[in-house]
Amino acid sequence: MKRLVCRLFAVFFICLAALPGCDDTTAVPGRYVAESTGEQGQRIDLELEPDGQGSWTSEDDRIDFKWESQAAGILLHTKAGGIIEGNLSEGVIEFTIPGTGRVTFTKAGIR
Amino acid sequence: MLKEILTHRYLALIFRLYLGGLFIYASMYKINYTSEFAETIASYQIVPYWAVNLVAVGLPWIELICGTLLLLGIRSRSAAALACFFLVLFTTGLAVNLMRDAPISCGCFHTLGEKISWRTLVRDLAWVIMILHVLFLDRAFHLERKFSLPFRTVRI
Amino acid sequence: MVTSEPDMIERSSGASLEWQQEPGPSAPGDDPARHALVANLRHELRNTLSAIIGFSEILLEDMEQADGPGPSIDLQYVNRAGKQILEVIIDILDPGKIEANLSNADFQRILIILQERLRIPLSTLISHGEALCESAQKAERQGLADDLHVIYGLAKQLKEIVEQLVFPASVASTIPGNANKKPDKAKAIHDAADIIQAMGSLSSPREAPQGCILVVDDDEANRSLVCSCLKRAGHKIITAENGRQALELLTAHDFDLVLLDIIMPEMNGYQVLKQMRNTDRLHNIPVIMISAFNEVDSAVRCIEIGAEEYLSKPFDPTMLRARVKACLEKKMERDETVRELSTDLDSKASQLQATSEKLGASRREIELLEEKTSSIESAVQQEIEKIRRVSISDILVMVVCGFILGLVFNAANPGSVRLLPQSWSASSPPFIDPDSAKAKFDAKSVLFVDARPAEYYRQGHIPGAVSLPTALFDFVYMMKFAGTDPEREIIVYGRDISRLHDEETASRLQARGHRNISIMPGSLAAWQKRGYPLEE
Numbered sequence: 001m002k003r004l005v006c007r008l009f010a011v012f013f014i015c016l017a018a019l020p021g022c023d024d025t026t027a028v029p030g031r032y033v034a035e036s037t038g039e040q041g042q043r044i045d046l047e048l049e050p051d052g053q054g055s056w057t058s059e060d061d062r063i064d065f066k067w068e069s070q071a072a073g074i075l076l077h078t079k080a081g082g083i084i085e086g087n088l089s090e091g092v093i094e095f096t097i098p099g100t101g102r103v104t105f106t107k108a109g110i111r
Numbered sequence: 112m113l114k115e116i117l118t119h120r121y122l123a124l125i126f127r128l129y130l131g132g133l134f135i136y137a138s139m140y141k142i143n144y145t146s147e148f149a150e151t152i153a154s155y156q157i158v159p160y161w162a163v164n165l166v167a168v169g170l171p172w173i174e175l176i177c178g179t180l181l182l183l184g185i186r187s188r189s190a191a192a193l194a195c196f197f198l199v200l201f202t203t204g205l206a207v208n209l210m211r212d213a214p215i216s217c218g219c220f221h222t223l224g225e226k227i228s229w230r231t232l233v234r235d236l237a238w239v240i241m242i243l244h245v246l247f248l249d250r251a252f253h254l255e256r257k258f259s260l261p262f263r264t265v266r267i
Numbered sequence: 268m269v270t271s272e273p274d275m276i277e278r279s280s281g282a283s284l285e286w287q288q289e290p291g292p293s294a295p296g297d298d299p300a301r302h303a304l305v306a307n308l309r310h311e312l313r314n315t316l317s318a319i320i321g322f323s324e325i326l327l328e329d330m331e332q333a334d335g336p337g338p339s340i341d342l343q344y345v346n347r348a349g350k351q352i353l354e355v356i357i358d359i360l361d362p363g364k365i366e367a368n369l370s371n372a373d374f375q376r377i378l379i380i381l382q383e384r385l386r387i388p389l390s391t392l393i394s395h396g397e398a399l400c401e402s403a404q405k406a407e408r409q410g411l412a413d414d415l416h417v418i419y420g421l422a423k424q425l426k427e428i429v430e431q432l433v434f435p436a437s438v439a440s441t442i443p444g445n446a447n448k449k450p451d452k453a454k455a456i457h458d459a460a461d462i463i464q465a466m467g468s469l470s471s472p473r474e475a476p477q478g479c480i481l482v483v484d485d486d487e488a489n490r491s492l493v494c495s496c497l498k499r500a501g502h503k504i505i506t507a508e509n510g511r512q513a514l515e516l517l518t519a520h521d522f523d524l525v526l527l528d529i530i531m532p533e534m535n536g537y538q539v540l541k542q543m544r545n546t547d548r549l550h551n552i553p554v555i556m557i558s559a560f561n562e563v564d565s566a567v568r569c570i571e572i573g574a575e576e577y578l579s580k581p582f583d584p585t586m587l588r589a590r591v592k593a594c595l596e597k598k599m600e601r602d603e604t605v606r607e608l609s610t611d612l613d614s615k616a617s618q619l620q621a622t623s624e625k626l627g628a629s630r631r632e633i634e635l636l637e638e639k640t641s642s643i644e645s646a647v648q649q650e651i652e653k654i655r656r657v658s659i660s661d662i663l664v665m666v667v668c669g670f671i672l673g674l675v676f677n678a679a680n681p682g683s684v685r686l687l688p689q690s691w692s693a694s695s696p697p698f699i700d701p702d703s704a705k706a707k708f709d710a711k712s713v714l715f716v717d718a719r720p721a722e723y724y725r726q727g728h729i730p731g732a733v734s735l736p737t738a739l740f741d742f743v744y745m746m747k748f749a750g751t752d753p754e755r756e757i758i759v760y761g762r763d764i765s766r767l768h769d770e771e772t773a774s775r776l777q778a779r780g781h782r783n784i785s786i787m788p789g790s791l792a793a794w795q796k797r798g799y800p801l802e803e
Contacts, residue, residue: 061745100743145682152765156764169669169674172673173670186658188657
């Protein structure tokens with residue numbers, strides 16, 4: 001009985017260790033573009049890399065962040081501790097930035 | 112019969128393993144996103160501004176160590192006492208912010224978790240009861256026992 | 268060397284006295300004065316004879332060893348005469364014969380008979396003593412001459428004693444303790460003793476054990492005789508006149524042997540012997556009793572009390588030396604045995620001591636080991652107990668390790684957080700009170716920025732204020748503030764106990780080039796408290 005429980009322990013630990021690798025990020029990474037966004041109507045490029053890093057680039061500025069994929073969409077984690085939710089569907093990601101409104105990105109290459 | 116079930120050592124073992132895993136899982140996110148956890152701590156408006164980042168840096172690792180010791184059954188009494196302290200602290204912070212009607216999320220496992228509610232408080236209280244059960248009744252499957260002498264008086 | 272003349276002398280005095288008892292008016296046997304007279308007379312005569320016989324025999328021995336010319340024949344006559352006189356005294360002054368229902372008249376007749384019987388040997392003694400004096404004048408060695416004079420002196424004194432045997436006048440003269448001492452005799456005997464001691468160089472000392480001997484005798488002649496006899500054998504001699512003096516000397520010094528007379532004033536020999544045997548320190552000193560009493564009862568009594576030997580006077584010097592030698596040898600053997608036993612005991616005791624010390628050291632070592640064992644046991648037991656109980660030290664270790672790991676991870680992490688508040692290091696923009704802010708709000712000349720999280724902005728904010736949460740600053744600034752005039756006056760608000768949102772946002776705005784920034788530190792609570800308008 002004890003041996004069985006110990007073995008179950010071991011299996012549990014191994015599974016626990018393997019958990020972080022269960023994210024599926026294969027379909028999301030890529031470059032996305034949002035035209036005429038913000039008050040200045042600027043173009044913003046969203047780069048999502050497979051390793052979880054990303055960038056948000058406008059004409060004058062660039063913001064780096066970490067991202068992760070979730071069931072309904074993706075999450076952007078800012079360096080300052082903020083988090084932005086985005087809905088992903090068929091190559092289109094729509095972010096809701098508090099105080100700003102919605103920003104829609106389309107995957108580059110998809111019309 | 113009920114008392115026997117409630118005080119059974121295997122029940123304490125189940126609670127111990129569950130809470131150990133819970134702590135480890137909870138610490139993972141906080142270690143990866145320290146700044147977000149700092150924001151979560153700040154949102155509770157209990158810790159002073161100069162200590163928020165320090166707590167955000169140290170607390171997740173303490174949770175990880177605590178959870179590991181609970182899972183393995185090494186110094187499990189001390190780990191259970193520390194875990195009990197944290198759970199009581201979180202529950203108290205939760206209760207205070209509920210009374211303030213603060214629009215914050217629990218922050219236990221994810222920054223974007225559901226907003227705090229009385230359900231959240233009940234859940235936290237359940238965890239507190241579990242950890243108390245482990246603290247007083249846990250006596251099964253301690254890895255420590257495999258590498259130490261029996262509990263009876265040592266004679267060399 | 269015996270000649271016929273000494274034999275004739277012996278034959279003429281050989282007949283013993285036949286008692287003729289006459290009935291008397293009283294029973295003389297109970298007269299204490301007569302008892303004293305007879306005993307003391309016997310004692311005195313025997314002492315003097317003992318000295319004469321002893322000295323003459325010593326000189327004869329020396330002459331034999333020296334093997335030189337000397338008055339040996341006269342000395343032999345003197346020796347023989349002395350022995351004959353001794354026999355007569357023993358015969359006539361026998362205590363049994365004297366005290367058996369004898370009247371005073373009979374007693375007086377006995378004394379007369381004694382004088383008569385002693386006349387011839389006494390004259391032989393005197394004549395040959397005179398011859399010795401003449402020989403002394405011709406002697407080459409002065410020591411021998413002096414010695415011969417001494418013998419002659421003793422012979423004359425013996426004659427005086429015998430001539431004074433007149434009852435009762437003789438009683439007074441012969442009772443010991445009488446003031447009539449004979450200083451001349453004592454001096455002569457002293458000198459003779461010294462001479463004889465000096466003559467010890469003529470012959471080699473005997474190869475016998477030598478010791479320290481105490482000679483106890485009230486008679487000086489006898490003391491001198493014994494001293495001279497024994498000093499020649501190489502012994503160290505100390506003398507005492509009576510028993511009490513002897514005991515004092517025995518207490519003060521160490522002696523190997525005691526030569527003890529029986530009849531002495533103050534304390535007799537029996538008492539001294541008993542005292543010695545009852546004293547631990549003196550118990551083992553051998554004692555040779557020397558006495559004029561030639562009685563078995565006396566000898567038995569002495570042996571019973573504890574004497575080693577019993578010698579009667581006059582004694583043979585050779586016999587004396589032999590007895591002394593035997594006693595000293597026995598004592599030496601006893602002492603040697605005691606020493607060996609003592610040495611053995613000492614070595615055994617030292618072995619025991621060493622073993623005892625080793626045992627002590629071992630015991631201490633064991634105690635030390637037991638202490639260490641018990642401390643190890645208690646330490647292990649404590650550790651085991653920790654499994655079963657909550658340990659503050661364990662908790663502290665967990666907390667400290669957690670913090671250390673967190674700090675290390677934060678230092679290595681690209682996305683690390685600042686450990687100390689930024690406001691501690693950066694200079695803060697100027698503050699503005701809510702009233703001044705309100706005035707500017709009314710003038711619509713300023714842009715209000717709400718730096719709090721969006722949830723709190725949604726709950727309520729200053730009308731027209733823009734949400735610029737610190738956590739999303741970069742994103743919101745890019746979307747909303749990118750085209751804002753850097754000179755535009757901006758008032759930032761929003762702080763609580765856990766975050767100085769206004770200061771962080773204001774410093775970031777300054778970093779972006781905005782120069783006209785101020786902070787309303789009271790936050791929305793101060794604005795609301797004044798009743799200023801809010802917007803949800």
